[in-house]
Amino acid sequence: MNLFADIRALVLTNLAAMVEAGELPADLATQNVTVEPPRDAAHGDMATNAAMVLAKPAKMKPRDIAEVLAKRLAEDDRITSAEVAGPGFLNLRLAPVVWQGVVGAVLEAGTDFGRSDLGAGKKVNVEYVSANPTGPLHVGHTRGAVFGDALASLLDFSGHDVTREYYINDGGAQVDVLARSVYLRYLEAHGQEVAFEDGTYPGDYLIGVGEQLKAKVGDALVGKGEQFWLAEVREFATDAMMDLIRDDLSALGVKMDVFYSEKSLYGTGRIEAALDDLRSKGLIYEGVLEPPKGKKPEGWEPREQTLFKSTDHGDDVDRPVMKSDGAWTYFAPDIAYHYDKIQRGFDALIDVLGADHGGYVKRMKAAVSALSDGKVPLDIKLTQLVKLFKDGQEFKMSKRAGTFVTLRDVVDEVGPGVTRFMMLTRKNDAMFDFDLDAALEQSKENPVFYVQYAHARVTSVLRKANEAGVAVDHATLAGADLSKLDHEAELALAAKLAEWPRLVETAARTNEPHRVAFYLYDLAGVFHGLWNRGNELPELRFLQDDTATSQAKIALARASAVVIAAGLGILGVEPAEELR
């Protein structure tokens, strides 16, 4: 149920009736007609721009159209008043029974309230995290993980068939570096003195891996040349790193459907197949790139390479897929990987990447556009940097990794729920200063607490009602006489709940899960507002002398908790039953 969609349908029906009655010309385009909550509540419950949108094509004055439409709409039981305002807005006030009905609908649907079929079962692949398997996840990955996971849940909630996927970059030079680093730790485990030079990973997290390797192979690899051990150690080390990463993800509550290995693209003809596809479209050629202007890279010299003609699909320059020495660039397996996603039948692809991959967006979109003949849209969401603050200072050091703050550091500080919620209190493409102390504070300043507190208050009301002998089981509340909810403050809370389905659709359409977090904060604010007014107006308290009245009010509270739980569910946060 989506109240705004219902009322919009009502508006469209009446517009059609006006055409029928000769009050409007036929064949008017109505797709721009909207029904939305007005910014200023004084304007009413809902507003439609229908008259203004149609005025020009109908060659009529907006206010004239609005007058007629108002008269017709007012005949519907759900509408108590329809007033023309401003340049031609039509402000609608809805009957209390409509808002009361929202409460009933929430209780009936439970946390499925707001689920929509917007996605129509479309298969969407959301790729996120995809950190190199060379160490533990750090803060930047954490933001990507939270964002991607919440986005996936949001799309699922809005009717998409979602696959959560992690691309393991286990095919490039960085895993050789990893293997060499682990080998050094392995020698160390055998009591040798080793030096970590530039180009190796010195982090402590590899010590254990070196010891495990020793436990597995003994001294079989000691003193051998790289050609004897590189492949074996590489596999051992990347497996160990992926275990580490999986543990990190699960500490955050992220669960992937698919882990896709880059390595599996090599030697299997899949890269070649993807490039053949592009070649057959005339998009692969041998050529020489111009040097970047302004700044001349040192030692730049013109070189012939195999290039993808990405400029045909909106990129600024063509991109190399093969280096001059005949090896693939990193771009080639990425093309093959996305080719594979397309062949797996996804209707839409989403990549969640760190902002440092910004330069990569156009070429990847170009590749997907070319490979799918423009049929599969690829949306790339970039997550900006996160700066952590603790005790008023930037929080930089990690006990584990030595050089960067890990996901574990953050989760250990504030817990997975707070981490997830806080990471979504900012748009993905805005930088984020994350204050760890503020995230644990119990005040209105802290959005996580504020939302959780609202949920906990409802739990507390239910408990108190039980103690007072008022039945508040699900069936009783669902059958409560909601017409007793007649105060403006109560109806306002119900109206806020009515926005939830609409918000889900907007957030899903824009791939912006942060909107859910902001909505929850808003909703909690309205709930707390009602609660607080109970201080001065005893009739607004949830527990009343009259059982039926209590049950109606508690139904409203319960409905609020249900929507909060649904929203937190999308964000991957457990709702709190009580706060201590």
Added chain:
RNA sequence: GGACCAUUAGCUCAGCUGGAUAGAGCGCUGCCCUCCGAAGGCAGAGGCCAGAGGUUCGAAUCCUCUAUGGUCCGCCA
């Protein structure tokens, strides 16, 4: 030199893809807690939506240019 992102109240940020008098939290000012639902509440001040053009009934939102900040730009992934 170019690409992408950002720029909204003193500070940190939203702004529902073009709607009415631009919102929230913090901070600031004033009022309110013997007790009954104050881990607070109510009210107020505070804005050239970075700047300049354009598009139209209507722009913080779309287009162009400029400024500032960030990220990136073959032989790393």
